[in-house]
Amino acid sequence: MKVETVEFRGLECRRLSVGGASVTVARFGAHVLSWVPADGRERLFVSEKAATDGSAAIRGGIPVCWPQFSGLGSLPKHGLVRTRVWEPVEAETGDSLAFAIGDDAATRSLWPHGFALALTVTLAPSRLAVGLTVHNTGTDVFRFTGALHTYFAVADIGQVVIDGLEGREYRDAASGNRIVTETHPAVRFSGEVDRVYHDVPGPLLLEDSIGRTRVTGEGFADAVVWNPWATLCAGLPDMAPEGYRRMVCIEATAARVPVEVAPGATWSGRQVLEAL
């Protein structure tokens, strides 16, 4: 096991290596930028045009979206913490890295609550667990939505298959937020997909020629699947025109029912990624 301070395109990061696997996390956003399991294949997508100067959220990796998922409220899209610098803190175990952030005058001016967040990544040769804990340090109850907005690297989106969603209800953000029931045994991509699948209990399986990855959300009730496809991608300044072909997001999400945290209480959720 080894922990190093490294730079990733100018961002200060911690890199943890365990048994031939590595994970790299930037202090900016506590943003996981790379996960290479022991088979040596990078599993996360980061756009070559991503902003890495702290001026905007990073396009790729694992953005921490909190306390608001997407546009579900009046805060900046995807909340407050993906564009702030977190503090590295001592992890409880040697196979982990941990980062913390709390409220300050700037967050309170937008969202008047006291909070302490911790993001912990725990690495094994073929497995990465990304855990978020939310502690309410204030005197009032608060509610949040959020996501671990994981961008997986894929060889060709046209060949990607996601299993495990058949029969689940989803809100189709690409089609007027219609509520739809998934009838396909597997999700495949031939156009924009932006779906919040509700109450996803079990693991999802992402398959493409880079490999098979099992993706399990815990504590987060919902799972988002997103690919912007060509037209939306062309409008994103931090994506190459064909970038959408090399990524798919599978996000551990709390969206349909906001999570309530009482004063002094702590909520935890995580996303576990397994390279198969």
Ligand code: TA6
């Ligand atoms: O999680 C899916 C989503 O909410 C999409 O609607 C899409 O906008 C995406 O997130 C990326 O958002 P961003 O603010 O990072 O461009």
